[in-house]
Amino acid sequence: MLNRTAETVARATPEPLARKVRGISDKGLAWLFISPTILLLLAINIFPLFWAIYLSFTNYRANRPNEVVKNLGFANYQRILGDQDIWIAMQTTAHFVFWTILLQTLIGFTLAWLIDRKFRGHAFWTTLILVPMMLSPAVVGNFWRFLYEPQIGLFSYVISFASGIPPTSIQMLSNVSLAPWSIIIVDTWMWTPYVMLICLAGLRSIPEYIYEAAEVDRASNWRQFWSITLPMALPFIMLAVLFRGIENFKMFDMVNLLTGGGPGSTTEVASITLKRQAFESWRTGYSSAFAIILFVAVFGLANIYVKALNKVKQR
Amino acid sequence: MSMTQPAKRKSRWPRWARRGLMENIATALIAIGFLMLFQPFALSLYTYSFITMLAGTVMFIIVSKFPE
C-alpha cells in the first residue's frame, strides 16, 4: 500500500520541488558515498600496483634500500620469460590447477545432481558438506600435515589399511611423486563444496517446463541429461571453474603450509616461487616483474569471469 | 536500412567489430596465452605467453566499450 501512495505522490510532485527538498544534490551525494571506497582502493591497491610496475623495470632490492637503483628496461621480464625454472614452476601450477578443477567439477557436479533429488534431510547434509570451504586454508592445511604423517597420520593409516602397503612407505609429503597429489587432495576436499553449491544453483535454475516438454517427446533420461541438464547448467559450471581456476592459479597459503614447495621444488607453484624470490632472496625488482606477469594473467581471467557472472545474472 | 532514423545509427558500426564477436576473440586470446604459459613443450611459447595474455586483456577492455 505504501508503495502505491508513494508512486502517486511522486508523480504528483513537480520535479524541481522534489529536488529542492533533498538538500545535497544527488550527484554530490553519489560521489560523497562512492569516493571513500575508490580512494582506499587507489591507495592500497592501485598505487602499490604502479609502484610494482616501476620496480619491475629496476634492480631494486628491498633489503638494500640504500643501493643505487638502476633502470634495467625490460631485462627482468626477459629473464623471467626465458627462465627454465620459472617455466617449470608454471607447469607445476598447471598440474595443480588442472587436476583440482577436473576433480572438483566432476565430484561437485555429481554431488549437486544427487542432492537435487531431494531425499529426506538433504538440507542438513548439504550444510554439513559445505563446512570445509569456510575454514581457513592455512590453519586446516597445516593440520593436514598431521593427517599425512607416515604411520601415525590418520590418512596414511587408512590408505595402508585399505591397500596393504606398509604404513611407513606412505610418505605423502616427502615423496616426489606423491607430494603434488597431497596438495590436490586437500584442495579438492576443501573446495568441492564450492563447485557443488554453484552447480546446485545451476540445476535449480532449469525451468520445469523444459523437462515436461522432453517427457512429452519421450526423451530418455540419458538424453535429457545431455541435452537439457548439462547445457543449461553449463554457465554455472563455467562460473565455478573460472573462479576456482583464478584462486588456484594464485594458490599460496595451503601449499606453503603443507609442503612449502618441497620436496625439492616438486610442489613449487608460481606463488611459492614468487614468495621465495621476493621475501627470501629479496630480488624485489625481479619479483615485481614476475608479480606483474601473474597479475596480468589473473586480470585476464577476471575479465572473463565477470562476463560469465553477468551471463548467469541474466538467468 | 534507412540511415535517416536516429535509432538505427548504431548499425553504422561495422558488423565485424561488434562487441560480442570481438569479446570472444579477446577471450580466445587470453585462453591461448594461458595454454602457452602452462604447456610443457616449448620454451619459446612460454616466452610469448605473457604478451599474448596482455594483448588479449587489453583488447577485452577496449572492445567491451563497443556497441552490441
Add this chain to the structure above:
Amino acid sequence: MSLTTAHSVVAPSANSKRIAGAIIIAYALVSIVPLLWIFATSFKTPPDSIAYPPKIVFQPSIEGYCNLFTTRTRQTPEYINSLGPATGFCDETVRKRNMVIAGPSNFLPRFVNSLIIAFGSTFCAVFLGTLSAYGFSRFKVPLADDLLFFILSTRFMPPIAVAIPIYLMYRELGLSDTALGMILLYTAVNVSLAVWLLKGFIDEIPREYEEAAMIDGYTRLQAFWRTVLPQATTGIAATAIFCLIFAWNEYAFAALLTSGTAQTAPPFIPTIIGEGGQDWPAVAAGTTIFLVPILVFTILLRKQLLRGITFGAVRK
C-alpha cells in the same frame, strides 16, 4: 539458496532418492572426518596423539589446551618436588611431564589480534561498502560498470604480488607489523565483496520507500538512514559475516607483513612446537578454538552462502 523447490516433472523414484541420500551422507561423513580428528586430537595427550595405530578411543585430557596457552620449561624431579602443591589442573598435568609452567604463550595475544583485525576491517569494509553500494544502486554514476569492475578486480590480485609493494609502502609509512596496517589492507580486499553483495541487496529494496520518505520532507541522506538501512539489515549482516570470515582466515598477507606484535592466529598456529617437533595436541587445540566461530557463522549464513561466493550474481 532454497532447498525445497522441485522442478523435474519425473519426480525421482524412491529408490533413486535412497541411493542419492546414501552417497551424499557417505560423502558428508568422510569429508567431516578431518575436522572430527582435529577436535579429537586436541583432547589427546602428546603420546596418544602420535600412537600407532592412531587411537580412536582414548582417555581425554586437556593437556593440549594447557600447552597451547602456556610455555613450559623442563626441570629436575627434585626441583619439582621442592615446589608447593600444584595450583590447578594444568600445573598438575605439566608437572607429571617433569616440567613447570614458565608463563603464558603467545596464543592469546595472537588470537586477540585476529579478533581486532577481523572485526576492525569488517566494520570499515561494510561501512564503506554500504555507502558505495547505495551510490551505485540509486544514482546514475558515470562509468558505473567500469568502476564496479575495477572494484571487483582488486579482489583478484594475487596476494603475494600485492604484498611486495605493500611491504615497501608500509615500511616507509611505519605501518609494518601494526594492526592498523592490516585493518587497512583487509578493508581494501573486503570492500570489493561488500560493494558487490550490498549492491544486490539494496537493488532489491524498492525505491518507492525512499521517495515516499523524501516527499515527507526527509533529505536524501535521512531517507537513506531511516528507510534503506533498516531494510538492508539482513544483507548488511550477511555481508559482514563474509568479510569477517575472509579476514579471520587470511594467511598470506598476515604471514608476510606481520611478524610480532600484530601477528594473527593463522600464521601463529603452525609455529606451535613442543619438544621434538610439532606439539600436535596443542596445534589441534588452537585450531579447534580458531575454527569454532567459523562453524557457527557457516550455520548462520547457510541461506546466503551462494550469494556470497558469487558476488551476489546468483540470488536463489
